[in-house]
Amino acid sequence: MKDLNQIVANNLKRIREEMKLSLDKVADLTDVSKGMLRQIEAGESSPTIKTIWKIASGLKIPYTSIINIPQPETFLVLKEEIEPQVEDDGRYKVYSIFPSEDGRKVEVYTIELEKGGSFASNSHGERTQEFITVYEGVLTIQVDDEEYSVKAGDSIKFMADRAHAYSNRTEHLTRASMVIYYPM
Template structure:
């Protein structure tokens, strides 16, 4: 997660498509592969593949990517096959998981899909003036984009300090220690997207 929140994620959501397991099983059988053989070729544990096929687990995108490589199909095809039925999902405010900064003045609501948190994190950021979020570096090559909706933000990365006001966006490498601070006299409201590049490429 971005930041070293003193509070754990308050709630979560699990999204398991009824079609994903069927798609993986159909492709595996089309290649005449056993669970053990697919596990060996993909690097995904046999037990996990079995659970995916039975729709008993919620695989990360990185796991689906490994399976798609082993099955010689694009990840887009796997995901498209899993989402044949259109859907709209609504998450109530009280059910939206969030993180609070160590100083208690900054709150990051996790508005992105929990299922993709290993490679893509999307937050709604609200902070009182002076609120600070200090983060350790993420995986090598990761990138963060902070778009300010109101107030003013200050970002420090490797000793470099930059500011952004409403309507401005800061993009920066987040694979090293970095800090976000709400500066000025008004609260900060922003959206932040963190792309965990290494999680997709590994």
């Protein structure tokens, strides 16, 4: 995680400076304390997925603009070279495959949920949409008060501008592809 922490630190500081924002202003916009932001920028903190989402949403920028290194025009993505972000005691893993950069309004991820794994997500910003295709297992998604079971081979699209949650209630690993579209 040391490398990822340094990437987050460098990107957050660069983005904040490009936007000409003080740490106080970023704290106001994101609801993340100034002290935590200072620690993140110094590479002294390992921010959670939720904290990074709060920062990205508050600054109205794509999530991956904080966690990824810019890539060349053509490149091969090898899963074993991606350091996943992990939540729920390792039962929820997110692999950033194609980050949003150069004005691109989409991000592509692979997610894996072990048996009993779950993750609750806040809004990703106004009119943001998620497109998920399950390749293995069954993914349960809750959006507002509705719950959906998405089986292997099936897909779902929903508005991610509100709280939503993912869970694996089966005995087997669930794998899915997630595309997030930012209409900004």
